[in-house]
Amino acid sequence: MTSNTLLVEIGTEELPPKALKSLGESFCQGIVAGFAELQLTHGEVQWFATPRRLAVTIDALTLHGQSKATEVLGPPADRARDEQGNWTPAAVGFAKKQGVKTQALEIIDTPKGARLGLRFTKEGANAAESVLDIVRTSLHKLPIPKRMRWGASREEFVRPVHWVVTMLGGDTIAGNVLGRPSSNTTYGHRFHSQGPIAIERAEHYSQILAEHHVIASFEVRRNIIREQVMAQAAAIDAHAVIDEDLLDEVTGLVEWPVALTGSFEARFLEVPQEALVSSMKEHQKYFHVVDDLGALLPHFITVANIESTDPDKVIAGNERVIRPRLSDAAFFYETDRKTPLIDRLPALEKIVFQQKLGSLHDKTLRVAKLAAQLASECGGNSSLAERAALLSKADLVTDMVQEFSDMQGIAGSYYAAQDGEPAEVAAAIAQQYWPRFAGDQLPQSQTACALGLADRLDTLVGIFGIGQPPTGSKDPFALRRASLAVLRILVERDFDLDLRHCLEAAIDGYPKGALDPGTVDQVLGYMIERFRAWYEEDAIPAEVFKAVSAKGLTQPLDIHRRVMAVQAFSTLPQAQALAAANKRVSNILEKVEAGHVFGEVSADLLQEAEESALAGQLSALESVVNEHFQRREYAQGLASLAALREPVDAFFDAVMVNAEDEQLRSNRLNLLKQLRDLFLEVADISQLVVAK
Numbered sequence: 001m002t003s004n005t006l007l008v009e010i011g012t013e014e015l016p017p018k019a020l021k022s023l024g025e026s027f028c029q030g031i032v033a034g035f036a037e038l039q040l041t042h043g044e045v046q047w048f049a050t051p052r053r054l055a056v057t058i059d060a061l062t063l064h065g066q067s068k069a070t071e072v073l074g075p076p077a078d079r080a081r082d083e084q085g086n087w088t089p090a091a092v093g094f095a096k097k098q099g100v101k102t103q104a105l106e107i108i109d110t111p112k113g114a115r116l117g118l119r120f121t122k123e124g125a126n127a128a129e130s131v132l133d134i135v136r137t138s139l140h141k142l143p144i145p146k147r148m149r150w151g152a153s154r155e156e157f158v159r160p161v162h163w164v165v166t167m168l169g170g171d172t173i174a175g176n177v178l179g180r181p182s183s184n185t186t187y188g189h190r191f192h193s194q195g196p197i198a199i200e201r202a203e204h205y206s207q208i209l210a211e212h213h214v215i216a217s218f219e220v221r222r223n224i225i226r227e228q229v230m231a232q233a234a235a236i237d238a239h240a241v242i243d244e245d246l247l248d249e250v251t252g253l254v255e256w257p258v259a260l261t262g263s264f265e266a267r268f269l270e271v272p273q274e275a276l277v278s279s280m281k282e283h284q285k286y287f288h289v290v291d292d293l294g295a296l297l298p299h300f301i302t303v304a305n306i307e308s309t310d311p312d313k314v315i316a317g318n319e320r321v322i323r324p325r326l327s328d329a330a331f332f333y334e335t336d337r338k339t340p341l342i343d344r345l346p347a348l349e350k351i352v353f354q355q356k357l358g359s360l361h362d363k364t365l366r367v368a369k370l371a372a373q374l375a376s377e378c379g380g381n382s383s384l385a386e387r388a389a390l391l392s393k394a395d396l397v398t399d400m401v402q403e404f405s406d407m408q409g410i411a412g413s414y415y416a417a418q419d420g421e422p423a424e425v426a427a428a429i430a431q432q433y434w435p436r437f438a439g440d441q442l443p444q445s446q447t448a449c450a451l452g453l454a455d456r457l458d459t460l461v462g463i464f465g466i467g468q469p470p471t472g473s474k475d476p477f478a479l480r481r482a483s484l485a486v487l488r489i490l491v492e493r494d495f496d497l498d499l500r501h502c503l504e505a506a507i508d509g510y511p512k513g514a515l516d517p518g519t520v521d522q523v524l525g526y527m528i529e530r531f532r533a534w535y536e537e538d539a540i541p542a543e544v545f546k547a548v549s550a551k552g553l554t555q556p557l558d559i560h561r562r563v564m565a566v567q568a569f570s571t572l573p574q575a576q577a578l579a580a581a582n583k584r585v586s587n588i589l590e591k592v593e594a595g596h597v598f599g600e601v602s603a604d605l606l607q608e609a610e611e612s613a614l615a616g617q618l619s620a621l622e623s624v625v626n627e628h629f630q631r632r633e634y635a636q637g638l639a640s641l642a643a644l645r646e647p648v649d650a651f652f653d654a655v656m657v658n659a660e661d662e663q664l665r666s667n668r669l670n671l672l673k674q675l676r677d678l679f680l681e682v683a684d685i686s687q688l689v690v691a692k
Contacts (some may be wrong), residue, residue, distance in 0.1 A: 004063060004169035009048075009055035009186055010177070011163035017252030019049065023142055023158070024049030024218055030057045030138025033481075036124035039065050048206065048216040048302055050255045052190070053166075055216060057205055063168070065124025072098060075115035077107045082307070090590030091116055128168055132175040132182070133211065139178065142224040162217040163187065165200040187258050189210025191306055205242050213256040213307070222251040225303055228259035229287050232301045236261060238289035240301060243281065250285055253449045254305035262286075262319045266298045268326045269331045272414050278404045279325045287320070288346050332399040333414075340419045341412060342393040343679045351396065354477075357510075360393050366509035367392065371454035373505055378495050380446030381424075388428035388451050391416055395429070409433050424448075435485050442489055449489050464523045465507070465515025468531040483530040490556040497593040500524055500554040524554060529560065547687035551680075558632065565634030568684045574645035579688035581648045582679055585672045586686045588657060596666070599674050610654040614647040618674055648675070 008031060015023065025120045043060030072093035074080075082088055087095075087102045095102045108117035116651035139157065152158035155178045166173040166182040175182050186205075191212035199208055206216045214220040226242060233240035250257075268276060273296045279287040286300040300322065308314045348361035357363070368389035371688070375385035395401050395412030405409075413430035417423070428448035432455055434441055443449045463469070463477050470479045490497055503520045516522075528549065535545050540563065542631050546561045556664040569575055576615060619642055628637035657672065659665045679685050 004061060005056070005202040006042075006058040006061045006131065007165060007167045007199070008131070009053055009058075009163075009165035009205070010135075010139070010161060011053050011165075011187060011562070012157070012161050014051045014161040015049075015054070015159055015252070016513050017249045019143075019158075020252035021218055021248050023144075024054055027054045027138055030141050031056050031058070031134055034130070034134030034137060035061070035127070038127075038130055039148070040125055040127055040130075043348050046206075046217070046551055049218045049252075050214060050216060050221070051253060052255065052567070054185070055076060055205065057202060061127055061168070061201070061376075063127045065126075067124050069121045071108060071117055071119045073108065073110065074105070074116040074118070077116055079168065080107070080690070081159050098276045104552045110144055122529060123496040126172055128171075131166055132177060133166070152309065153179045165199065167199065169203075170201045180408060189214050192256060214255060218251060221254070221257060222247060225251055225254075225257045225259065227302050228257060228263045228305070230261045230600070232261045232472055233287075233289045235494070236289070236297075236299060237629050238291060238297050238299060238393045240287050241277075242287060242327040246281055246285065246287065247509065250303050251286065254303055256305060256307060258304045258307050258311075259301055260304060260311055260318070261299055261301050262315045262322070263299050264319065264322055264326055268330055269296060271326070271330045272400075272407075272410065274410045275329045275333065275400060275404055275407055276326060278406050280322065281326055281327055282317070282404075282406070284322055286318075291416050328403065329400070332403055336398040336411070336415060337418055341394040341415050341421075342419070344397050345390065347397040348393055353426050354462065354466070356466045357514075360396065363458060363462075364390060366506075367451070367454045367458050370458060370506055371450045374445060374453050374502065375450035375498060378446050378450060380450055384424050384447045385428075385450040385454075387421070387427045388432075388447055389454060391421065391425065392429055392451060392455065394433050394543070395523050435488060437481075442492055442669060449495065453486055453489055453502070454506070456486050457502055458509065460486075460523050460527070461503055461515060462510065462518055463524070465510070465519040467516065468571050469522070469526065479526075479594045480530065483527045483632060487530060487534065491560045494557060496557050497569050498555050499527060527561070528556075531556075531563075541570070543688050544570055547683040547685055550687055561632055562634050562682055565638055566685065566688070568635045569638040569642070569685070570688055572639070572642050574642040575685075575688065577645050577649060578642065578679075579685050581645075581652065582676060582684075582686035583689045584652065585676045589669065589673060590675065592669060596669070598670055599666075602667050602673060605663055607664065608655050609670065610647070610650040611671060614644075614651045614675070615671055617644060618671070622674075625678060626681070634682045638679075638685075641679060644675070 019077045022049050024241045028045060032045055034306065039063045042058045042062065045059075046057045048055040048057075072517045075090040079088055091105065094107055094116060100118060105116055105118055107114050113386050142158070144158045147156035147158060148160070149156055155161070157178055161178045161180050163185060164177045164180045165184060165186055166175065166177070167184055170185045173182055183197045185683070186199055186209070187210060188197055188209060197208060199205060205368055205684060209216045215224065220427055226247060229240045229242060258571050276296060277288050280300050284300075284302070286302050289297050289299050289301065291297055302318045304314055306314075343543055345361065345364065348364060349359050351360040353360050354361045368386045370388035371389040372382040376382040390550060395415060396408060398415070400411045401408045409430045409432055411425045416426040416429050424445050426449050428443070428445060431443040431445070431448035432451045432481055434443050434448070434452065443452045454571055459477055460482055463479060472476075489495065490499075500520060503523055507519060531549075532542065532545055536542070544567045545563055547566050551562075553562070601615055603615070606615055622645065625637045627641050628634070628640065655668065657665065657668045659668065
């Protein structure tokens with residue numbers, strides 16, 4: 001077998017920058033999967049993505065797969081010919097299906113008897129002949145939500161395609177992809193390179209493009225941008241704040257990055273820092289810089305796609321562009337400050353929260369009532385929570401938020417502080433949306449936590465209550481994220497609230513009959529199930545959560561403590577044996593007649609030494625373990641119960657539970673129930689037995 005380097009490049013008009021990384025990775029994965037399916041091995045794989053191209057190189061690609069002896073079985077041999085020795089329709093049909101004449105068929109012995117069959121050698125895949133089909137399949141599977149056509153072509157892609165390169169070593173693979181003929185010709189930088197570029201060998205791809213001002217590797221280009229931006233910031237004694245998503249987007253905008261530093265008037269720093277950053281980041285794709293204390297400085301760093309002979313002109317142009325945006329932010333800020341937040345509350349009546357659930361004003365009043373109740377139950381200040389909730393959505397009707405949507409909550413926090421609202425109220429308005437994503441920080445104060453909980457719970461019961469729960473693909477109200485946020489706040493902030501009680505309180509805010517009567521149970525089940533994903537991310541086995549969820553508990557903090565305790569218990573050497581014993585006990589007790597009445601264990605009826613030992617050990621542990629459980633020291637309690645492994649094993653080895661004597665049998669069942677009930681105080685550990 002011989003091997004060589006494969007190059008595939010699709011040249012296009014500018015690709016969407018936010019999607020460029022995923023397009024490049026997916027294109028590469030599709031091509032690699034195509035060769036894997038053909039059992040063609042290879043060496044190192046590299047993917048490339050710039051605004052004008054997607055490309056992949058694969059080193060040491062096996063050009064020809066191994067031939068393989070193959071046999072195909074048909075009908076049983078005794079059905080191959082009729083009594084006259086002629087081929088039967090079954091045999092003729094089998095031959096036709098295989099594309100051969102009946103003379104090519106033979107009798108093949110198999111473990112199930114003789115069968116009519118066909119033996120042949122299947123040639124291994126040819127890489128050169130397979131490349132174009134693999135490329136077309138990979139392009140078809142790219143995550144492109146909306147494809148477009150161009151010119152008179154019927155081909156569809158995310159952007160018009162201008163050239164295609166497919167090469168193996170120094171040879172071009174002739175063919176057609178997305179309406180373009182394949183060649184060995186690529187193109188360099190739009191401004192720093194002129195005309196077509198011939199690629200002599202596939203392995204020279206990235207080097208040739210670099211000579212024509214294109215850094216083809218997305219990751220290399222990304223690292224260059226990071227280093228350049230950090231160097232530009234250091235040159236002005238500042239620190240660049242590099243948002244990873246913005247870095248990816250900027251990497252998707254340039255082929256030859258050149259970082260430059262610009263400035264704006266210091267007077268704009270009177271505007272909330274977040275608004276300035278939003279304007280620079282979202283609209284201009286600039287990186288902002290801060291001082292040693294994290295305060296915003298009147299500078300920005302832009303990344304150009306050209307190496308200008310006069311960089312000052314490029315900087316001046318960017319400064320001219322940013323100035324009107326910052327002026328707008330300053331104007332919105334000054335205008336908004338003239339109207340107190342509380343005076344904006346009536347304007348929320350015109351904004352629909354959900355058609356069946358009323359306006360944002362209606363929601364605000366519900367959330368205010370619920371937040372006050374939750375704050376009181378969490379040991380917080382109900383008045384502050386109610387005030388924060390009343391003001392929580394008022395900034396949605398300000399000019400600032402309508403222009404910069406990511407300022408919601410943040411703008412309200414600034415305006416509340418200026419209106420003289422308590423500091424905790426102002427902070428809560430901003431923190432009501434925390435956590436905004438997985439791993440994000442939680443609200444800091446009890447007031448902010450109460451507001452965040454109330455807002456999400458109101459949404460959850462409302463949307464579920466009108467019959468619009470999230471589906472596998474649709475979750476327009478982000479109820480999954482809301483559920484996890486509620487659980488995180490309750491658990492990580494140590495709020496020992498009953499979720500059922502919280503949901504019932506949330507429903508009380510709606511008019512009677514507005515929501516489905518089964519809403520609480522539906523939402524409760526949905527939210528508790530979110531724990532499963534939480535623990536999966538923490539690598540806690542599903543059996544552990546299942547053991548706790550079997551208890552039907554509704555206090556998230558308590559559930560979490562039990563899960564952590566059961567997880568710790570499951571790592572003990574005695575755990576699996578005790579779990580199996582509990583499973584056995586559960587099976588025995590389930591078979592007991594419905595009329596059986598369990599009672600106390602009678603010492604007088606303990607005949608065998610092993611059952612006496614188990615009863616004695618249970619009696620000795622019961623009070624100690626129950627004290628742990630009452631203090632919610634579940635881990636310590638379960639650890640103490642690990643000492644039961646030996647007496648439990650000995651009991652089952654030596655004692656016949658279903659004794660003929662009814663009193664003995666009943667007493668032994670009582671003993672087993674005492675054992676099971678002790679573990680059930682925490683969880684059903686029989687669930688730890690992994691199904692085979």
